[in-house]
Amino acid sequence: xxxxxxxxxxxxxxxxxxxxxxxxxxxxxxxxxxxxxxxxxxxxxxxxxxxxxxxxxxxxxxxxxxxxxxxxxxxxxxxxxxxxxxxxxxxxxxxxxxxxxxxxxxxxxxxxxxxxxxxxxxxxxxxxxxxxxxxxxxxxxxxxxxxxxxxxxxxxxxxxxxxxxxxxxxxxxxxxxxxxxxxxxxxxxxxxxxxxxxxxxxxxxxxxxxxxxx
Numbered sequence: 709x710x711x712x713x714x715x716x717x718x719x720x721x722x723x724x725x726x727x728x729x730x731x732x733x734x735x736x737x738x739x740x741x742x743x744x745x746x747x748x749x750x751x752x753x754x755x756x757x758x759x760x761x762x763x764x765x766x767x768x769x770x771x772x773x774x775x776x777x778x779x780x781x782x783x784x785x786x787x788x789x790x791x792x793x794x795x796x797x798x799x800x801x802x803x804x805x806x807x808x809x810x811x812x813x814x815x816x817x818x819x820x821x822x823x824x825x826x827x828x829x830x831x832x833x834x835x836x837x838x839x840x841x842x843x844x845x846x847x848x849x850x851x852x853x854x855x856x857x858x859x860x861x862x863x864x865x866x867x868x869x870x871x872x873x874x875x876x877x878x879x880x881x882x883x884x885x886x887x888x889x890x891x892x893x894x895x896x897x898x899x900x901x902x903x904x905x906x907x908x909x910x911x912x913x914x915x916x917x918x919x920x921x922x
Contacts, residue, residue: 763838765789769845770796770857772805775876775907780845782914783874789843795829796856817855824855831863841870844889848877848904853885861889866897872921873902876909 767784770793771777777793784791804813817823833839846857853875873886886902903917 763790763835765841765843766792766833766839767843767845768792768794768833768860769843770794770847770854771845771876772800772847772854773802775905775909776845776847779874779876779905779909779914780843782909782911783843783845783918786915786918787841787843789841790839792833794831794857794860797827797829800856814849818850824858826856826859828856828859828863831860833864836864839869841872842866843872843874845874845876846885848875848880848882848885851880851883851885853889858889858892861892862894864893865895866893867895869897871897871899873899874905874917875902876905876907878907880904 765787767780767787767789769776769780771780780791780793783789800813803809806812807814809815817826844857844861847854849855871890873882873889875882875885882902882904886899890896890899900921905914
């Protein structure tokens with residue numbers, strides 16, 4: 709009888725140890741960061757949300773196909789900047805961005821300039837006045853900055869800020885796109901020359917360019 713009691717006591721004790729170990733493992737997992745939520749700046753990135761950064765440098769951009777977004781993320785990483793993605797309202801679908809379809813949204817807007825006044829869900833950046841350096845990114849459409857970014861320039865005061873434009877395209881140069889954006893700003897601040905990157909920009913080229921801006 710005493711042997712049976714000792715066996716039962718041992719089983720109960722072992723069960724308690726297993727239960728405590730399982731609880732401890734669950735707690736550890738719940739407190740660890742989610743790796744797939746990182747945007748490279750230590751925060752999760754989503755359109756309209758200012759993420760990460762030192763509070764003095766910000767990368768504001770809009771990306772139709774993801775090429776400008778990739779460059780923006782590289783710049784934010786290289787400068788420890790806040791990342792802020794603009795949201796057109798309504799958003800563009802992949803079908804909307806079919807430049808070879810005469811009935812696509814983007815081609816219709818190009819043909820009818822009155823359609824190029826695109827509203828933004830998030831033209832106002834939280835703590836905008838705290839930023840002194842603004843990297844501003846956009847795709848090139850028909851040798852100009854994609855029009856969904858224009859209202860951000862119109863709606864914000866760039867006084868006291870240094871604006872560093874960058875763009876992406878298949879082959880078109882930056883041209884006058886940055887200069888024409890600057891003309892839209894009521895208080896433009898100081899604008900540097902823009903830089904164009906290819907569709908698949910090399911992160912090392914981006915990093916070298918960022919260094920040249922300091």
